[in-house]
Amino acid sequence: MTDIFNQLRSAVPGVVWPVLPDQPGATALALQHQLDQSQWWSPADLQLHQLAQLRLVLRHAIETVPYWGARLGKEWRRDDIIPDWTRFRQLPLMTRADAQQSGNDLLSRRIPGDHGALTRSGSSGSTGMPLTCYGTALTDFFWRAFTLREHFWHGRDFSGRLAAIRLKVNSGEMPGWGPATDIAFTTGPCALLNLQTDIDTQLDWLEAQSAQYLITIATNLRWLAERAIERKLKLPGLLEARSYGGIVDDKTRDAVDAAWQVKVVDMYTAQEVGYIALQCPLHAHYHVQSENLIVEILDGSGAPCPPGDVGRVVVTTLHNFAMPLIRYEIGDFAEAGDACECGRGLPVLRRIMGRERNLLRLPDGRRHWPSFPQSRWVAIAPIRQLQLVQKSLQDIRVRIVAPRDLSADEAQRLIAVLQDCLGYPFRMTVERVDEIARAGNYKFEDFVSECAD
Ligand SMILES: [Zn+2]
Structure with missing residues (x-):
């Protein structure tokens, strides 16, 4: 004191x-x-x-x-x-x-x-x-x-x-x-x-x-x-x-x-x-x-x-x-x-x-907090930032910030790792974006569910 x-x-x-x-x-x-x-x-x-x-x-x-x-x-x-x-x-x-x-x-x-x-x-x-x-x-x-x-x-x-x-x-x-x-x-x-x-x-x-x-x-x-x-x-x-x-x-x-x-x-x-x-x-x-x-x-x-x-x-x-x-x-x-x-x-x-909205939903109704640590995917491609957006019970969009597009092989490996982390073979599409917005919603989220009930 x-x-x-x-x-x-x-x-x-x-x-x-x-x-x-x-x-x-x-x-x-x-x-x-x-x-x-x-x-x-x-x-x-x-x-x-x-x-x-x-x-x-x-x-x-x-x-x-x-x-x-x-x-x-x-x-x-x-x-x-x-x-x-x-x-x-x-x-x-x-x-x-x-x-x-x-x-x-x-x-x-x-x-x-x-x-x-x-x-x-x-x-x-x-x-x-x-x-x-x-x-x-x-x-x-x-x-x-x-x-x-x-x-x-x-x-x-x-x-x-x-x-x-x-x-x-x-x-x-x-x-x-x-x-x-x-x-x-x-x-x-x-x-x-x-x-x-x-x-x-x-x-x-x-x-x-x-x-x-x-x-x-x-x-x-x-x-x-x-x-x-x-x-x-x-x-x-x-x-x-x-x-x-x-x-x-x-x-x-x-x-x-x-x-x-x-x-x-x-x-x-x-x-x-x-x-x-x-x-x-x-x-x-x-x-x-x-x-x-x-x-x-x-x-x-x-x-x-x-x-x-x-x-x-x-x-x-x-x-x-x-x-x-x-x-x-x-x-x-x-x-x-x-x-x-x-x-x-x-x-x-x-x-x-x-x-x-940060809870992952599985098709069988279970929900949990997803974990997909950077250490699992960082070596696959030069990804600066990554965000997953769950679009439906089966579909997840993988948004990445990277200096170039991923090759088909890299994208496939990334998806395989993420599916493994999430514990379910979700359909995933990789989308490269310039920036993952942090301005409007300043509470940036690695994972967002847009799944309707
Ligand atoms: Zn204490």
């Missing part, structure tokens, strides 16, 4: 120690102090506090949000119950399609004035189905609190330089890392680059930055690392690579380690709800941010998954009084984990698996 204290910003001239922050800074630090305690609580204690907050959210949602009033109000009035966990887990799930169809009915008609101004953001999700999300100044405040917690968890040196390659930003430089840290700390600068920049240009830019920290979208990070290995481009000052907005698998972690000998720290966020889980400071798995939301991992029948099982991620927001989401199926799958040996009581997600 000593280093962090050195970076605290005092608001009173003539006082540098002990630091006297301004009002917003003091509020942020007070919340951080609570988060610092609650992370060590037992799961039972965390649930007890969640339930107290959940009851307020449910009552508010039913009384002021037309969608929830219609959906849950009758039951609420009939029993006038204050739900316990059992009742909560019987509430119906809300899908993204439900949310889209409901439009403004999801918006509270009586947002508490103390929660601050209404904020609005769009979420394209991975399905390409846009959803307008609303929050308040308060939900933004919580968003930033978990950003700050993530810095603390990973012991970052705030005096360092941060290089951020993100979607929808103007390239340039900011004096600080952003609002989450700027509220109470003095940090090094943050250099920004738009994600839609060509990978080689991104690497040249990164090399020129000599940054201590890099943050970018997960797949972009993998491409950067893989290309850096090819170019033997080192980033000697880099301490850590941070990622968000996608799946970080072993391929990504290995590539980053091989390229720059640093670890990847990933975070699991969604536009609709903010931080869902943060990577444990000691492990590659994730801790649910229980102070921000309730996360359930449910199997096909709606029952909670035991540790080791993969299920769908269902979330309930705890502080959004503008557009509360209750048992909302966010569209991701994750593997439930055992309690973490680090001692934090925050539940563990062992892996974030991806989206339903």
Whole structure:
């Protein structure tokens, strides 16, 4: 903590120690102090506090949000119950399609004035189905609190330089890392680059930055690392690579380690709800941010998954009084984990698996996450990038980026390897493309199913 204290910003001239922050800074630090305690609580204690907050959210949602009033109000009035966990887990799930169809009915008609101004953001999700999300100044405040917690968890040196390659930003430089840290700390600068920049240009830019920290979208990070290995481009000052907005698998972690000998720290966020889980400071798995939301991992029948099982991620927001989401199926799958040996009581997600549309469908009805590691096909032909698109239960299109067309023999060998990896002799056609789009749908996916139900 000593280093962090050195970076605290005092608001009173003539006082540098002990630091006297301004009002917003003091509020942020007070919340951080609570988060610092609650992370060590037992799961039972965390649930007890969640339930107290959940009851307020449910009552508010039913009384002021037309969608929830219609959906849950009758039951609420009939029993006038204050739900316990059992009742909560019987509430119906809300899908993204439900949310889209409901439009403004999801918006509270009586947002508490103390929660601050209404904020609005769009979420394209991975399905390409846009959803307008609303929050308040308060939900933004919580968003930033978990950003700050993530810095603390990973012991970052705030005096360092941060290089951020993100979607929808103007390239340039900011004096600080952003609002989450700027509220109470003095940090090094943050250099920004738009994600839609060509990978080689991104690497040249990164090399020129000599940054201590890099943050970018997960797949972009993998491409950067893989290309850096090819170019033997080192980033000697880099301490850590941070990622968000996608799946970080072993391929990504290995590539980053091989390229720059640093670890990847990933975070699991969604536009609709903010931080869902943060990577444990000691492990590659994730801790649910229980102070921000309730996360359930449910199997096909709606029952909670035991540790080791993969299920769908269902979330309930705890502080959004503008557009509360209750048992909302966010569209991701994750593997439930055992309690973490680090001692934090925050539940563990062992892996974030991806989206339903990243599941391979076999003709017999089974579905699984396909694996076709680069090591299996990289020697066949000079393929720079590969994506599989499942068109039907029998057909898969193999999209490749390569400097030339594949010979008939190469294409045949590639198909044979992929069929073997997928465990079924799908009909495959190889299609060479200039680029596999990453701009529109920034969560680049190696595998996409366009299979109709
Ligand atoms: Zn842990």
